Amino acid sequence: MAPLLDIKDFSYAWPGETDWTCQRVNLEVNAGECCCLTGSTGSGKSTLALALKDMLPSGRREGKILFSSPTVKVGLVLQNPETQLFATTVGEEVAFALENQGVSPELMPEIVRDSLLSVGLDKDFNTPVATFSMGQKYRVLLASVLVMQPDLLILDEPAAQLDSSGLAELRVVLASLVKQGTAVLLCEHRPQVFSGLINRQWTMSGEKLSQYCSLGMSSFGQVDSPVQGHSENSLDSEEVVRVEGASAGTLVDQPLWCDASFALKAGQRVLIQGANGSGKSTLLRLLTGLIKPLKGQITVLGQQPSRKQLSGHLSFMLQNPQRQLFEERVVDEVSFSLRRKGISKSEREARSISVLHQCGIADLAERSPHKLSYGQKHLVTLASVIVGNPRILLLDDPFAGLDERFRQAVWKTMLNWSDEIKTTVIWTSHHDDEVPAAVDVLLTIEGGKIASSK
Amino acid sequence: MPLQSDMVHSLKQSQAESHQADRGFRIPVGINLILSLTLAGSAIALRSPYGLAGLAGVNFIYFFLNRSSWLLLWKAARVFFWQSLVLLLLHYLRFSVDGLVPGLRVSCQLFLAFLPGMIFLQGTNRSQLVRVTNRFLSARSAFVLGASLHFLPLMITEVKEIYQVQVLRGSRIHPCDIFKPWCWPDWVSCLIVPCTVQALALAGEIAQAAKIRDFGLCAQRTCWPETENHFKSKRKL
Numbered sequence: 042m043a044p045l046l047d048i049k050d051f052s053y054a055w056p057g058e059t060d061w062t063c064q065r066v067n068l069e070v071n072a073g074e075c076c077c078l079t080g081s082t083g084s085g086k087s088t089l090a091l092a093l094k095d096m097l098p099s100g101r102r103e104g105k106i107l108f109s110s111p112t113v114k115v116g117l118v119l120q121n122p123e124t125q126l127f128a129t130t131v132g133e134e135v136a137f138a139l140e141n142q143g144v145s146p147e148l149m150p151e152i153v154r155d156s157l158l159s160v161g162l163d164k165d166f167n168t169p170v171a172t173f174s175m176g177q178k179y180r181v182l183l184a185s186v187l188v189m190q191p192d193l194l195i196l197d198e199p200a201a202q203l204d205s206s207g208l209a210e211l212r213v214v215l216a217s218l219v220k221q222g223t224a225v226l227l228c229e230h231r232p233q234v235f236s237g238l239i240n241r242q243w244t245m246s247g248e249k250l251s252q253y254c255s256l257g258m259s260s261f262g263q264v265d266s267p268v269q270g271h272s273e274n275s276l277d278s279e280e281v282v283r284v285e286g287a288s289a290g291t292l293v294d295q296p297l298w299c300d301a302s303f304a305l306k307a308g309q310r311v312l313i314q315g316a317n318g319s320g321k322s323t324l325l326r327l328l329t330g331l332i333k334p335l336k337g338q339i340t341v342l343g344q345q346p347s348r349k350q351l352s353g354h355l356s357f358m359l360q361n362p363q364r365q366l367f368e369e370r371v372v373d374e375v376s377f378s379l380r381r382k383g384i385s386k387s388e389r390e391a392r393s394i395s396v397l398h399q400c401g402i403a404d405l406a407e408r409s410p411h412k413l414s415y416g417q418k419h420l421v422t423l424a425s426v427i428v429g430n431p432r433i434l435l436l437d438d439p440f441a442g443l444d445e446r447f448r449q450a451v452w453k454t455m456l457n458w459s460d461e462i463k464t465t466v467i468w469t470s471h472h473d474d475e476v477p478a479a480v481d482v483l484l485t486i487e488g489g490k491i492a493s494s495k
Numbered sequence: 496m497p498l499q500s501d502m503v504h505s506l507k508q509s510q511a512e513s514h515q516a517d518r519g520f521r522i523p524v525g526i527n528l529i530l531s532l533t534l535a536g537s538a539i540a541l542r543s544p545y546g547l548a549g550l551a552g553v554n555f556i557y558f559f560l561n562r563s564s565w566l567l568l569w570k571a572a573r574v575f576f577w578q579s580l581v582l583l584l585l586h587y588l589r590f591s592v593d594g595l596v597p598g599l600r601v602s603c604q605l606f607l608a609f610l611p612g613m614i615f616l617q618g619t620n621r622s623q624l625v626r627v628t629n630r631f632l633s634a635r636s637a638f639v640l641g642a643s644l645h646f647l648p649l650m651i652t653e654v655k656e657i658y659q660v661q662v663l664r665g666s667r668i669h670p671c672d673i674f675k676p677w678c679w680p681d682w683v684s685c686l687i688v689p690c691t692v693q694a695l696a697l698a699g700e701i702a703q704a705a706k707i708r709d710f711g712l713c714a715q716r717t718c719w720p721e722t723e724n725h726f727k728s729k730r731k732l
Contacts, residue, residue, distance in 0.1 A: 123649055
């Protein structure tokens with residue numbers, strides 16, 4: 042029996058590019074099978090997913106993508122749920138594809154209902170999507186693709202945005218779909234979160250998608266190293282952050298979390314863990330002074346946080362950090378904050394090059410930051426926020442979307458700054474399965490409370 | 496920036512609440528759209544203080560007819576306050592005391608031009624809007640209009656985040672820096688350029704996501720029907 046999908050020596054280069062993004066890809070996917078495609082950032086996984094959906098522009102291509110029948114339908118869910126949700130209510134959202142296909146409005150509710158049930162969402166059609174958790178939003182997206190009745194369902198980096206409960210919900214839905222005969226192809230950095238579900242896995246080798254081989258389940262390297270947390274004696278006793286009875290959120294009667302109290306010392310490595318929407322980023326923003334707590338006291342470096350007071354002492358890196366890049370050369374991007382401090386050009390360039398060295402990207406100094414890969418941009422942004430040797434470094438989900446190589450590079454830099462500069466490094470994560478041994482303080486946000494441990 | 500974000504948040508929240516609320520009398524969406532556009536247009540056309548005061552009264556009635564939330568009005572009033580402060584200051588710098596009354600008039604006009612749109616969007620969901628705009632726009636244009644309004648809060652959040660992180664990097668883009676011409680290059684390079692790049696990236700992602708779900712397949716799209724607890728009633732059967 043012919044496989045549902047048979048890719049033979051497929052290569053593709055984006056218009057205007059000389060290098061192949063995918064090169065000589067060979068793989069097969071059968072109906073009722075869950076397969077996983079792993080590989081480093083920029084290796085072409087998303088490009089291949091778009092090729093299977095016939096969504097690529099007319100670049101250079103070779104090889105063939107064959108389906109078992111011309112009627113085979115492909116469904117694709119992209120990485121960021123927020124840019125794929127078009128409607129206000131669940132019913133409208135799931136019906137979007139049906140509207141586009143010209144399906145009669147009378148038939149829509151029945152199809153939408155079946156789709157919602159297939160992803161385990163027992164919700165009224167008029168339920169606002171905005172009230173859903175990220176995991177539920179992802180299932181709404183799945184339902185809105187399933188209304189097209191795909192034979193092959195492709196999910197691009199599903200684990201990147203979902204917390205543990207969201208992933209658990211997704212695993213149940215995928216297992217059910219596979220059981221019903223739908224083929225599932227996951228393009229995923231962290232295949233281990235779907236272990237037990239994946240039948241076959243293809244891993245990229247080398248810099249390009251030169252070959253695929255069927256492998257057993259391999260473990261994804263965690264951001265860890267033999268480095269252990271600091272001992273009490275090795276740490277400076279200086280307190281840099283104190284939070285007392287603080288509550289945060291947009292509405293006073295509905296705080297994201299309340300009555301939080303903890304203290305952090307100079308040089309500590311602090312991990313803030315919590316589910317999507319639990320208030321991790323809000324906590325970071327409170328520490329920057331950009332927003333105020335609903336109640337309670339927050340003291341950073343001995344004072345209430347404010348922009349003027351913290352300028353030069355505290356740095357903040359956003360999730361998806363390449364958004365903040367704007368200069369023409371990497372070295373200019375990195376030295377920007379030094380320029381604003383009035384440091385001479387020669388000194389700021391020397392310090393920037395030194396930081397780039399420590400981040401392992403000194404060779405990119407003269408390149409345009411806008412033309413780098415995702416992982417390289419990530420490191421450039423990190424270099425640009427640590428170049429001023431801040432006393433406190435806040436990183437919002439710094440490993441999101443990074444492959445193993447860049448995760449380790451970011452991790453190494455974080456450890457260096459904590460050890461050598463005595464920077465208090467505070468970062469967030471929604472994956473509760475990853476607590477590196479080097480963490481000194483673990484702040485867990487759960488049920489509207491912040492618990493401090495370690 | 497935080498004020499804008501608060502307003503978007505309250506707009507989204509009250510939109511969500513209004514969809515869950517009981518559905519009593521509502522102004523038909525088409526008429527509501529025309530009313531909203533007329534009121535916004537009047538704000539630009541009217542210049543006399545009495546005219547603007549009268550228009551504010553009409554807007555208040557429009558606000559009640561749409562059963563909008565007080566939170567929206569409160570947030571809008573805060574924006575109006577700060578906007579007036581900036582405009583009055585600019586007019587004072589340019590025209591001295593003589594510029595204060597015209598400055599206040601411009602601020603009122605701006606506020607009354609945007610308020611009807613905010614009230615309209617709060618009580619109207621995308622499918623209702625698309626259904627109405629489909630009558631005089633192509634399916635593609637109607638979708639683009641609906642999607643642009645839908646993703647506006649997301650874009651404003653992006654702008655806010657980029658602004659905050661650039662401020663922490665030392666960019667001279669604090670509100671008080673508006674009055675310092677030597678800081679203007681920072682507004683362009685640190686805020687406008689990254690925001691434009693991000694807006695284009697978001698637009699690309701949204702367009703791709705729409706195409707993946709067969710947008711553009713049919714020349715004339717159909718539209719999701721108004722449903723009243725359809726899911727529950729079907730299941731009971």
